[in-house]
Amino acid sequence: MQLHARAGRAVLVGHDGTAEREVDPRSLALPADLGDALHEWAQVALALVPEDNQPVGGVAGDLVTRRGRQLAGRLATELGMPVSYTDPVSGEVLEVAPAPSPLPDPVEELPEQQAEPAEPTPWGTGLTVTAVTAAVVVVAVTALSSSLAQASPWLAVVANLVVVGGLSPSVWLARAVPTWRWVALGVACGLPIAWVLLLLSLLGPHS
Template identity: 55%
Template sequence: MELRVRDGRAVLAGEDESGEREVDPHSLPLGADLAEALHEWAKVADAVVRTETPADGVASALVTRRGKQLAGRIAAVMNASVQYTDPVSGELVSVDAPEVPVKAPARAEQEEAPEPTPWGTGLTVSFITAAIVTVTVVSLSLGLGETSRWLALIANVLVVGGLAPSVWLGRRVPVWRWVAYGVVTGVLVAWLVLILTLL
């Protein structure tokens, strides 16, 4: 297969039983974007050749480089070598299909090791969360307990019932599990403090 420019259009030439044939890139399974890119490149190449830009000019070098890139894309899609006729110099260049790298089979020992557990930071977060929850629940309960012990009990049940779904969901999330541990610890410590204040 050979990539050429004919009258501002890209064509792919090849041999079949009837002889050499040129076809439009749109008629091949290259994809619409590659076929359009080929025709755009051919228009630019035709304009560069018509304006008689010197062979060592910047525009000529860009047309040549882009043509080789497009020939490489065709070779990759068709999985076959493609010959490329440079429209500026007339030079014929062969572009081979890229080799597909063979992936090594996955091994169990190559799997990612789990990240180490950040015990220091995690326990610090849990301790701070437990302290905040303990102070909050005890303050709320003692403040409401002055009005009515039943009101304090209902408030405790509502607070714990409101926190329970979030704590349950957060127990397996790597960062939020430390907060969940702190909330549970804080509620248990607060209830222990409240029981001791009743005695």
């Protein structure tokens, strides 16, 4: 199939098996803007090439040639077959192949992230640390509270409140730290035990 510009019209010339025929590009299943662009190109070519077929060169002629090749390439792509393009300025015949179909972007396969195995919880060691910490807290708080309670029970209460207020922020922050969470648990368990023992010791003499 050949693309020509004749009498201000773009025509496609091909052989249907019995005779050579001319076809208007707009009669084919092509985008409407492509058919209009082909005819506009043919009209400009007619203005540049006189009736004696002596081409007019220069910048205008180069533009018509390049525009014709561009449209021939697009036409070949739409038809899915090579198109012979006859340059109306130089008379040269070129075969324009359809543009290759764009390859899909390769999907980069990301390596599967292997989940790191969770470390086993050291229950034995952790509970041992908790028990030791709780025992230290019980002894320290009981001894301090007993000494202050001899002077005034209210003084012991105030002292315990001060101890709780000072330790609470640290215990709260340490609960999420792998090692210190066992210490925090020991402190949280030791304080109530110390208060119970202190209460029993204060109530004992009066019973």
